[in-house]
Amino acid sequence: MKSFKADYVFPVCADPVKNGIVTVDDYGKIISITDESTPPPIDVPVETLSGVIVPGFINTHCHTELSHLQDKIAQGGGLINFIKDILTLRSSDKTDILAAAEAADQQMYENGIVAVGDISNNSVTVDIKAKSKLYYHTFVEVLGFVPERAEEMFDNALKTAEQFKPQSVSITAHAPYTVSKELFKLIKKYSDSGENLLSIHNQECEDENKFYRYKLGGFNDLYQHLGINIDFFRPQARNSLQSIIPLLTNRQKILMVHNTCTNLKDIYFIKRFDRKINWCFCPNANLYIEKRLPKVDLFINQGLNITLGTDSLASNTKLCILNEMRTLQQNFPALSIETLLEWATINGARFLGIDNEKGTIETGKTPGLNLLTGLSGFKITDDTKVKKLV
Structure with a gap:
């Protein structure tokens, strides 16, 4: 199990989640999408990242x-x-x-x-x-x-x-x-x-x-x-x-x-x-x-x-x-x-x-997770990079 917290999570199928936390199992299946006010349903260490998490x-x-x-x-x-x-x-x-x-x-x-x-x-x-x-x-x-x-x-x-x-x-x-x-x-x-x-x-x-x-x-x-x-x-x-x-x-x-x-x-x-x-x-x-x-x-x-x-x-x-x-x-x-x-x-x-x-970050799916960094007000810039998380 892994949990990733970022400034925002963009599920694509729903509104962006500020300070969102995505938890996946060892096969990359989405277990949950929550925010910092609602901890993940499973006691897993949370890796805190700077940027935006999006689907593969x-x-x-x-x-x-x-x-x-x-x-x-x-x-x-x-x-x-x-x-x-x-x-x-x-x-x-x-x-x-x-x-x-x-x-x-x-x-x-x-x-x-x-x-x-x-x-x-x-x-x-x-x-x-x-x-x-x-x-x-x-x-x-x-x-x-x-x-x-x-x-x-x-x-x-x-x-x-x-x-x-x-x-x-x-x-x-x-x-x-x-x-x-x-x-x-x-x-x-x-x-x-x-x-x-x-x-x-x-x-x-x-x-x-x-x-x-x-x-x-x-x-x-x-x-x-x-x-x-x-x-x-x-x-x-x-x-x-x-x-x-x-x-x-x-x-x-x-x-x-x-x-x-x-x-x-x-x-x-x-x-x-x-x-x-x-x-x-x-x-x-x-x-x-x-x-x-x-x-x-x-x-x-x-x-x-x-x-x-x-x-x-x-x-x-x-x-x-x-x-x-x-x-x-x-x-x-x-x-x-x-x-x-x-x-x-x-x-x-x-x-x-x-x-x-x-295609979307939803419970039960295995979409892959990417971290986008270097955005400027949700605009893609020359500095924007992608890092594969899962």
């Missing part, structure tokens, strides 16, 4: 298998150049890939992350995830823009997913510009038949919308670079997000990731459809790749389930949800710590379907 963080978007690409790709080159670099550089010695992925897993643990929605294009991280202290849900990502190869690519994804079982795993589309209508339909059919969480890269650059609206922009050059004939593609006269929504299942939760160029019309368009859309921001990756941030203000007060992710070390300097919160706080000062914590904890837990155990 949920990272809903990462690519651990790309961790070996840290510092290999120049910042600010734009998404299309980033994709070219990934395709050129991602092949490496398996020992190096595994060592970097294992270090990334440990880094997330030390930064107070307790659960990860992780993108995989192969099975290289299976054993790392099986041994990890973190909870992982793996999204096996399907790419295939050529219609004739849809079944082949989907079958390959099924085989990869089998290698992750019995871990939590599902099959998902990579992005609108890499998945044909035929492949989207196969994913929808599969998703309609059983549990299959979806996570889709969405509107990371203006060229994605230009391509879908007018068949113009840099993606034409990318397909030419890759030797892909896109004569079959017809512009949709609407943004990429609006174009693919009818192709998606209404039976599964769907995470739209990045949303750098998503506008209010896109948000309103989606609300007209019966789809279980969630939204993930990875601000530091957006700055790393495109040197811009999503229009976060448009998403606030819309009643949307918003989560946070780190993306990969190919597009970020560290895997730290606090660092993502800091960037959002600095660029959108009106965001409260209560809102940011919801995005960083319970919203991600709900999307991953683990909110019965993680």
Whole structure:
């Protein structure tokens, strides 16, 4: 048994507790949340800390298998150049890939992350995830823009997913510009038949919308670079997000990731459809790749389930949800710590379907406990740090 007392405890599901005391058992299960006027129900020594206790963080978007690409790709080159670099550089010695992925897993643990929605294009991280202290849900990502190869690519994804079982795993589309209508339909059919969480890269650059609206922009050059004939593609006269929504299942939760160029019309368009859309921001990756941030203000007060992710070390300097919160706080000062914590904890837990155990500090749960120090009036600053307690 352990008890921790801090200046405040933020359960997330309830009001902050001033001079709060959290007691956990040896397995990290919450025994009680009290304040200094009500001692813990069990006679346990109380460790007094300076700062704020919050639940463990949920990272809903990462690519651990790309961790070996840290510092290999120049910042600010734009998404299309980033994709070219990934395709050129991602092949490496398996020992190096595994060592970097294992270090990334440990880094997330030390930064107070307790659960990860992780993108995989192969099975290289299976054993790392099986041994990890973190909870992982793996999204096996399907790419295939050529219609004739849809079944082949989907079958390959099924085989990869089998290698992750019995871990939590599902099959998902990579992005609108890499998945044909035929492949989207196969994913929808599969998703309609059983549990299959979806996570889709969405509107990371203006060229994605230009391509879908007018068949113009840099993606034409990318397909030419890759030797892909896109004569079959017809512009949709609407943004990429609006174009693919009818192709998606209404039976599964769907995470739209990045949303750098998503506008209010896109948000309103989606609300007209019966789809279980969630939204993930990875601000530091957006700055790393495109040197811009999503229009976060448009998403606030819309009643949307918003989560946070780190993306990969190919597009970020560290895997730290606090660092993502800091960037959002600095660029959108009106965001409260209560809102940011919801995005960083319970919203991600709900999307991953683990909110019965993680996401809030409640009796009976095992959410993990983090201590935040260096706050200024509940604002995240350059001095704010996270320390994992449990």
